[in-house]
Amino acid sequence: MKPTTFTSLSIALSLFAVEQLHAQAVQEPTVKSPTTFAIIVDQHTYDQAKPEIDAYRAAVEKDGLGTYIISSQWAKPDEIRTLLKSLYAKKQPLEGTVLIGDIPIPMLRDAQFLTSAFKMSQNIRWDKSSVPSDRYYDDFDLQFDFIKQDTAKSRSNYFYYSLSAASPQYIQMDIYSARIKPPLENGEDPIAKIKAYLKKVVQQKAQANPLNDMIASTGHGYNSNSVNATIGDALALRSQMPALFLPGNSVKFINFRSDNFIKFNILNELKREGLDFAYMTGHGTATLQLLNGYPLASNPQPSMENVARYLRSKLRSTKEDGRDVESVKKSFMESLGVNEKWMLDAFDPKSIVADSLFNDDMDMQIHDIKDARIKAPLVYLNSCLTGSFQLPNYLAGYYPFSDNDNIAAVANSVGVLQDLWPGELMGLLQHGVRVGNWVKHMAYLETHILGDPTYHFTGKADQRLKINTAIGLHDQNAGYWRKLLKEDDADLQALALVYLSRILTEKEVSPLLKQYYFQSAFETVRTQAFIQLRQLENPDYFAVLHAAKSDSYELIRRLAVYDLAEFGGNDFVKDMIQLYLSDPHSERVGYRLRTSLSFMEPALVKQEIDRQIRQDSSLSNAKLLAEKLDQIVLSGEKSTQSLTKKILDKEEKEKERLNDIRTMRLYRYHRMVPVLIETALDKSNSADIRVVALEALSWFPLSYQRRAIYDACEEVIKSDAPETVKYQGLKTKNIMDGYSRK
Secondary structure, three states, rough: OOOOOOOOOHHHHHHHHHHHHOOOOOEOOOOOOOEEEEEEEEEEHHHHHHHHHHHHHHHHHOOOOOOEEEEEEOOOHHHHHHHHHHOOOOOOEEEEEEEEOOOEEEEOOOOHHHOOOOOOOOOOOOOHHEEOOHHHHHHHHOOEEEEEEOHHHHHHOOEEEOOOOOOOOOOHHHHEEEEEEEOOOOOOHHHHHHHHHHHHOOOOOOOOOOOOEEEEEEOHHHHHHHHHHHHHHHHHHHHHHHHHHOOOOOEEEEEEHHHOOOOHHHHHHHHOOOOEEEEEEEEEOOOEEOOOOOOOOOOHHHHHHHHHHHHHHHHHHHHHHHOHHHHHHHHHHHHHEEEOHHHOOOOOOOHHHHHHHHHOOOOOOOEHHHOOOOOOOEEEEEOOOOOOOOOOOOHHHOOOOOOOOOOEEEEEEEOOOOOOOOOHHHHHHHHHOOHHHOOOOOOOEEEEEEEOOOOOOOOHHHHHHHHHHHHHHHOOOOOHHHHHHHOHHHHHHHHHHHHHHHHOOHHHHHHHHHHHHHHHOOOHHHHHHHHHHHOOOHHHHHHHOOOOOOOOHHHHHHHHHHHHHHHOHHHHHHHHHHHHHHHHOOOHHHHHHHHHHOOOOHHHHHHHHHHHHHHHOOOHHHHHHHHHOOOHHHHHHHHHHHHHHHOOOOOOOOOHHHHHHHHOOOOHHHHHHHHHHHHHHOOOHHHHHHHHHHHHHHOOOOOOOOOHHHHHHHHHHOOOHHHHHHHHHHHHHHHHHOOOOO
């Protein structure tokens, strides 16, 4: 939210209104500070845990952050949001909040593009197809329309909102937020868990703890198991936090390849005295961190064991689902060429127990984390769903809210993109930046802090205070950020680029970003310069985009592939083929390229395949490689021809047309943009068809055809189209605006 101009009277009236609504008890901060913090707690929890909550407030204030305690019988999220906005508008503005206990949960709809990856039909049950997100509470520019409260007794705390078409269509958090909401099993008492947690926090806040011991783990199947991705992130971390690599300090990299059951290695590290920070990457569910697949094997015996284990699991699933076991068994015998001996022990009790134990050991379970005496005060679970705080029971919550020394866990409430920037601004933590002030710069709808967001490691006191204050105040003093840019520190420079990009004009900031991309040896500075330039879509950005395909940092090369595909212009087909040839050893880059080539103009892609591959006699595998890429292009051609025919065919069933249009949410075939525009503008199409076509166009915000999309939205808005169509036209138009400063 940009700096506000609320008058003192409007602030007072707003606060009076919300305080009267449900008899809110507001305790003012007892210390003065440049920014403030708010503890929002339900009345029952506060009544039961008042000494612990008061002690927590005192500990936060002792650290120099004035803190409100506000308790009430909260009936809906709007009350809390209105209150937080009012506090943010004060002379000492709010910098963050923590929501303790039974606090209403916003379930956001019509905003999937603000997640990193979540794409689910909203026709599915609402509690599944909505995003549990506290961006409702911490990004005040976002505008929402209330839909309903869930009527199920177990979900009565769910409140469904639609992101308004008139809202900004991007996230830029005004404050940070966190939840203290323990997961519960078997009738556990949440109050007892909250009290125990807050006592632990108060105790740890009294201790000085520099960040000098860290682990980073990678689970099976993540980022295409790319070795170069893992190595690149390790090199970037060295530039972000060089002190970790000095004698006496520690950083360890743990990879699933090193053991068939890597969770025991990770658990031993998590329980090791002195560990400060654990960054764990991998797939996940609400109750699992997925770490290992079946053992990697090249010898016959373990390979055969893998096949047998796989077949047994499939037959058991078949029986559990009530399907015909014999027919499934026969289909495997035919498709895999195995005989019945491979499956004889599928239902043997000893085999079932052995396989169950084997599967349990492959992944991190709740019972592994709960009351495990984990030492790391901060953990980041870079995986899907582990932070599903809307559920009664979820894995990430056991890190802080059980008998562990953990204070804060960062996790995701829905599925998350694999290709995220893993260490974005992570180096700020070593300077004493609060966890909340770190997370607010890189959060999606699904990203949440579980625990105390004011927690920080020890840093130089004067620098820690200045950085936290500058972030909390959204400091508009370009001089401060220019000074920070001169620090010989990767993430202080990267942070400075973020704020200078918000403050300076394009004319001022564009050459600066280009300079830092081409001249910085820090991977994270180059990445930040690249990302900030993306919003400008000017010659400096395109110069960097062309160069990024050869960057030494694998993530930048990968991000470049995303942008090349999202832009889709013919100028970049040459770059994509060049990158495919120069970087075949980076599995994730190759995966993204193969996926993206079909989005581009087929004739031009074929031309470049011939010119750069078939006609290059120095390539040892030219024929095989060219044929492989030809198949990708051909498949894309066939898909778009079929999609075009069915989308434009008004004799086709509407359900089928809608499904085909939605395909473009994931597959950005740029040559389909004119088809979608035609469909959206065609008055003879149903309102549903036109709305879905406009919504599909919103997934092309960087496309070289974005001007045509924008103009089509304008035409729809000014037309006599049904209100639902005009509404989506406005939303798509604003999404186009949100991705660019143009």
